[in-house]
Amino acid sequence: MTLQIENVTKKFGNFTAVKDLSMTLEQGSMYGFLGANGAGKTTTFRMILGLLDATEGSITWNGKPITYANSTHIGYLPEERGLYPKMKVEDQLIYLGQLRGMKKNDAKIASHQWLERFEVPHYAGKKVEELSKGNQQKIQVIASLLHRPSLIILDEPFSGLDPVNVELLKKAILDVQKEGATIMFSSHRMDHVEELCEQLSIMHHGESIVNGTLRDVKRGFGRQNVLLKADFDLSFMQQMDGVTSFKQTVEGGVFQIGEERIAHEILRSALKQGDIRHFSIEEPSLQDIFIEKVGKENA
């Protein structure tokens, strides 16, 4: 059960929405898909779902292209709420479950279990439009997980949820992953991706500019942060070889460096000036990487 995307390109007329994208999702893995608005994430999802055809390249799930014949194994949460506003929550979930190949009764039982799990069983008889945005999102999530799909595509699943519900949803996603589902999700929130995903990809203008496992991505970024706290001015070291940037903070400063060796040199020369209260070498956050990679090209 592997999702294989090979050299996929999608063109709309003269506009290239996705360019030569390749990735492999092993069964049971969690894949984070990052990118600014308009980077081509939704287009990629639509191609995976079979709603759009790739101009070039191929997308296969378990060796076969995804069509309506195997769509029952796929769960999809669109970026914007996609529910009937005037339909009751229960009826809605049953209907969407049936469309994914469930029997009516099974869909009913499953939807009640999920409502219970998300602590909203009392909404079963309410119309969707009566619910708050966050609760609608819960229903939307249930609709995408109800039929126990083996490939789950979540487009911005955490948007509109409060921190408590974000945790609830994270737990639910991790649970279905443990049951063997392959999950791919997009997000603007780097911390969520950092927390959940083993693999990730950053899209920019239709191209995957960074991809791999979280560790490789961080290592491959080739930069680390050195955090120093001292009572004297540290700015004299910003001209040192190997320091790419320096940022002054209230208690000291942050150096961005290319190699770990430089960190120790910084420490040594700092100690010559006085006492150091804190020294640490930190991996770059995804946020740093994203801003560096995507932000720079924009600038």
Place this chain on the structure above:
Amino acid sequence: MRDFWTIFNQSFWTKAKTKSFMITTLIVVAGIFLMANLSVIIEKVQNVGMFDGGADSDTIYVVDESGQFLEPLQQQLDASESGLTLKSTNNSIDDLKSKISEEEIKSFLVLSINDSEIIEATYTSENANEFDNPMVIRDALQNLQTNLKATSMDLSPNEVSQLFAPIEFEQNAVSSSSKTEEELSQARGLVYVLIFVIYFAVFYYSNMIAMEVATEKSSRVMEIIISSVSPVKHMFAKIAGVGTLGLLQIALFGIVGFLALKTSSSDLTSGVFSFFGFSNVSIDTMLFAVIFFLLGYFLYATLAALLGSMVSRTEDVQQLLLPMTFLIIIASFIAFSGIGNPEAGYVQIASYIPFFTPLVMFLRVGMLDLPVWEPILGIGILLITIFILGWFGSRVYRGGVLMYGASQSLKDIKKAIQLGKR
């Protein structure tokens, strides 16, 4: 196939269970009963005298200057069962006029005879739009005058009746497709009503389809649906679901209408009943009505679904449906104008143009004895058009439902096809 029925059921029941649908249906049912019993109700209300403001409209005051007409005129009126009573009065005309304005009396009649022995009558009432009474009085006076003249010419009553014997006039037609005048007038009412029903139903349910599609698209639930079921299947299941609902609703109205007319006690309704040709309803005509409703609905619903898939917001649906609305309205114009002359050339031509066929061909089938191949040819062309439109529509639909943006124009059809290209 299971998906098809799931969507079919969903679009049928969610529509059928909405409050607005139920209320509309109930109002129409109530309306049908009201219409069927309208004459009874009007009679009742008139008997109570609610509209007459106290003055008796059946009493007419007469100023008879010659003094010889009052009695024979009353006899004439009684003979024709008009229910009018004449009362002689000596008041002046101005006096009577003021009494009318004060609503003490309803009307008065001034009678005289001129030098050449012709009766001269002036009927005065508050408004000139009174229609029935003057008519009755005029006929009665005409008879009176005839009798008067006959007497003065020494004609016997027998001779008089010979003089006024009506001719026997019968209309025959050479064209093999035309029905006899009797058949035609019987068919006319039924066809008229059915054309209206088809026109209205096709229009109403196609609009419903477009709204449904646009609602699904604007609420983005469409993305989930078409990731589970092919858009083409979704489109046709929806059209079939709403179509079935429409058929059932019309059948309900038909049955209610039939029951209402059967149970309403007034003679007038049964008069209307036979005037509209309902007394011997032609099974063929009804069958064709159902066929043409279904075909017309499928044609326009497919078009509506196609157009509905192009908009991002439900507010824009009506604007994009405008060209389609025009097509239906033009078809109805041709059909209604063709009732008077179903063999006109333009009607014949229009009956083969697929967008007009459902109404115009039905008109011809209902009004004329057409050779069988004509409606079959029309239906054939219509079916082919539906298939072409269905094929084309599903291609537009596939891309259209994924398209979100501000511009809503027919130019986007090209964009939608490109997007939906496989």
